[in-house]
Amino acid sequence: MSPYVINIGRQLGSGGRQIGQMLARELGIAYYDREILDLAARESGYSAEIFEQKDERRGLLQGVFGTFLPFGTGGAAGYYAGELSEGNLFRLQSEAIKKVAARESCIFIGRCADYVLRDHPRAMSVFVAARPADRVARLMDYEHIGEQEARRRIEAGDRDRASYYNFYAAGTWGAAATYDLCIDSSALGIEATAEFILSYVRRRFSL
Numbered sequence: 001m002s003p004y005v006i007n008i009g010r011q012l013g014s015g016g017r018q019i020g021q022m023l024a025r026e027l028g029i030a031y032y033d034r035e036i037l038d039l040a041a042r043e044s045g046y047s048a049e050i051f052e053q054k055d056e057r058r059g060l061l062q063g064v065f066g067t068f069l070p071f072g073t074g075g076a077a078g079y080y081a082g083e084l085s086e087g088n089l090f091r092l093q094s095e096a097i098k099k100v101a102a103r104e105s106c107i108f109i110g111r112c113a114d115y116v117l118r119d120h121p122r123a124m125s126v127f128v129a130a131r132p133a134d135r136v137a138r139l140m141d142y143e144h145i146g147e148q149e150a151r152r153r154i155e156a157g158d159r160d161r162a163s164y165y166n167f168y169a170a171g172t173w174g175a176a177a178t179y180d181l182c183i184d185s186s187a188l189g190i191e192a193t194a195e196f197i198l199s200y201v202r203r204r205f206s207l
Contacts, residue, residue: 003105004122004205007114009165013135013150016128020107023201028107032097036113037046040096042130053090076084090168107171110161114179115169124204126197127179131186180204 006023010016010121017033024031032039041048094116099141100106108117114125130138132154162173171178181200185193201207 003101003103004201004207005101005105005113005117005120005124006055006107006201007117007125008107008109008128009114009161009173010128011130011135011174012154013139014128014130015138015193017187019069019128019185019194019197020109022191023198024107026194026198027105029200029205030100030104031109032100032106033109033184034091034098036096038109039100040093043096043099044092045094051093063195064176068075097141111171112165115171124181124201125179126127127174127176127182129154129174129184129195131184134144134186135193153159 006020008016008020010019020033021031035052038048039050090112097108097111097113097116101108101123114123116124132155135154136147136150139153140143140147143153145153155179165171165173169178176182179198183193183196187193188196191193
């Protein structure tokens with residue numbers, strides 16, 4: 001059976017990452033979140049720190065690159081340090097995503113993977129949202145922070161993710177028309193939401 005891919009977009013604090021991990025375990029497939037940054041770094045020959053600095057969670061235009069020199073061999077040979085724009089880093093990351101998706105069934109968390117894999121014959125996209133109160137409570141518990149700080153991080157996190165996605169992808173971050181399936185994890189809870197998506201995936205790909 002040819003590989004299939006599940007791409008998960010999510011609001012901060014919605015439990016999307018946890019749901020993705022549950023799906024990966026249940027389906028017995030690979031899970032990629034920050035791992036894709038390390039993979040892109042290894043294959044390009046650049047330091048993983050460069051990709052971290054321009055990750056979707058940092059905001060699209062935050063920070064300014066200094067001079068970075070490629071190390072090792074790999075795909076970075078054709079780049080000059082001054083060409084390490086957000087666009088080039090996104091391209092390197094996208095190439096890593098495509099390479100993984102071509103060889104194995106897997107789950108990608110964020111990073112415009114649904115847009116990057118828009119021509120993949122067996123790919124589906126999910127967006128996980130949640131009620132504001134549940135998002136705040138989950139972030140407070142996970143990060144051990146107060147309510148005010150949790151609300152601040154949620155607002156900033158959603159803004160950065162939307163900015164990143166809307167800049168690179170053809171759709172609109174969080175808009176129903178952009179995804180195959182949108183779901184509110186507050187309605188059923190994290191485990192039941194994962195089970196619901198799992199049933200959709202199995203029917204979608206005839207597993």
